[in-house]
Amino acid sequence: MTTILDTLSDLASTMAAQLRSAAAGASSQQTQSSGFAQALASTAQASTAGTPAWQAPWLAGSETAGKYLLTANGDTAANRNAKPSIAAFMSATGTDFDTASSTLYGVIGSNNDLRDWSAIMAADDPLLAARQATGALYASNLDYGSTNSFHPTADQTLVSSGNFAWLNVDNSQGLWLMDGKGGALRQLPLSAPDILRAARDFGVDPSKLSGLADQMDAKGLSYQPAGGQSLDLRSLAQGGKGSNTDWTSDPLVSRKGEGAASSLAANIQLARELGVPGTAGTATNTKPAASTATTTAAGSSTATSTAATDANALALELGNQLINQLQAALQDLQTQASNATASKTS
16 A cells, blocks of 8 residues: 555656646636646645655765765775775675675776775665765765866756756766766766666765756756656656656566666666665565565565555556546646637737
């Protein structure tokens, strides 16, 4: 039941935002349609009333993540020696090679790693501590930047919100992850799992994506990827899948080779970590993190899996019905507004 409510809440919130935007743009001659939009938006919002705002799990306790950073006069040589190898980090955390490599090196790149590895490895959950340390590092005033750091100009920065920005670099627009000093950390693919994975690995707040989407809509900027897939930044900001494609399921994965199976398993694990509603499929040949591994009886596990599958199927069915109804209402509203505008100008 929780999965169903989460799914419907996510869909309702997204559509409510679109309806409020459409209603706000209607002229005084569209009183009836604007009133309808406001009423429908209020109804959609009511489904989420009293529901606590979603928070990315890696942000829990991150307000004290400064303890995982070196001081301005910290011993960087000793810190390099304290930094574990990929194998040692995998052993300590129970994570896989890709996660360990990204955590140790990928999120740092050519920057100076001023995360305090002695403190991180002494934490109850070194993987979480490392991610929070990464977020704290890029929000700090420490001298972590390399000489070739890219700082986009004001003209290149079309909109920004939190650690996210939509940049125009060499006449090519795209989504970028930014640090607290205005430096670009990484350009992100317009893919829901890739955006969520980057937010997690860099320890930043994905809820800021909602503000970015609002600014982009206000300026008429589109962030939709090519290929028929959709991307919903507001959904990602609220803990949803953020796409019309189920990136946790692929019936043909067995025909696509080991790389596709590994990517799907990583996506499923990511969705489970984030508590993304409607997560489908089962990850194979993956080792759960030591801090989250559990052992259950075979019968209980099978029953739980079956119940979860049934609940997810029902959630998707109800969610599709709801979004179809809301989208039809939104399209009707936009048509009325367009007709009214045409009548006014003719």
